Amino acid sequence: MLFDLSNFVAAIFYSLILILHFMNSSFNPSKPIAIGSDHAGFDYKEDLISFLEGKGLPYHDFGTYSKDSVDYPDFAHPVANAVEKEEASFGILLCGSANGVAITANKHQAVRAAVCWGEELAKLAREHNDANIICIPARFVREGDAEKMVDIFIHTEFEGGRHLRRVEKIACS
Numbered sequence: 001m002l003f004d005l006s007n008f009v010a011a012i013f014y015s016l017i018l019i020l021h022f023m024n025s026s027f028n029p030s031k032p033i034a035i036g037s038d039h040a041g042f043d044y045k046e047d048l049i050s051f052l053e054g055k056g057l058p059y060h061d062f063g064t065y066s067k068d069s070v071d072y073p074d075f076a077h078p079v080a081n082a083v084e085k086e087e088a089s090f091g092i093l094l095c096g097s098a099n100g101v102a103i104t105a106n107k108h109q110a111v112r113a114a115v116c117w118g119e120e121l122a123k124l125a126r127e128h129n130d131a132n133i134i135c136i137p138a139r140f141v142r143e144g145d146a147e148k149m150v151d152i153f154i155h156t157e158f159e160g161g162r163h164l165r166r167v168e169k170i171a172c173s
Contacts, residue, residue: 026157027089029057034088034133036062036075038101041094041138043067044146048092051147060088076104083132084110091133092150098137105133109171117141122149126156128163 033052037045042064052059062078064070072095082088083105091113093101098115105113113133114125117140125131134153136146158164 031089032058032060034079034082034091036079037094038072040096044138072100073104076101080105080108080111084108093135094138096139098135102135122152123156127159130158130167
């Protein structure tokens, strides 16, 4: 058996990219990012997938796969399940207003899905709420802003302290 140096070097390089990108992040870089949308968020989801690929970040696309009309819970539940079961480092959900996907995702006990339409909200969702799913309203966000929010979401740490006490009170059980 011959040792393939090029594959080994590529694997090391890919690992370094992941480590560097997730520095100062509480998200697990060895797990994919779960992403999903309904038809209204489809274009932005595709843009975000390109953004993630450009950063060398692994992801799992839970759909939808076209602009045909669909029901947002069919895509929000699989993303939320992946986050809840810790199969994904965090989640990204998109729909027209982001309210539908956020309401659906927040039915899952270990999920803290936050609707974010600006950079400050993405930062606060992580700092104060330890959000693990960012929900983006495709009809209310300008092109390019979704990438900025996701980048901020990835690199913002949960502050803990008084916020931890509050987050611990969220669960119903």
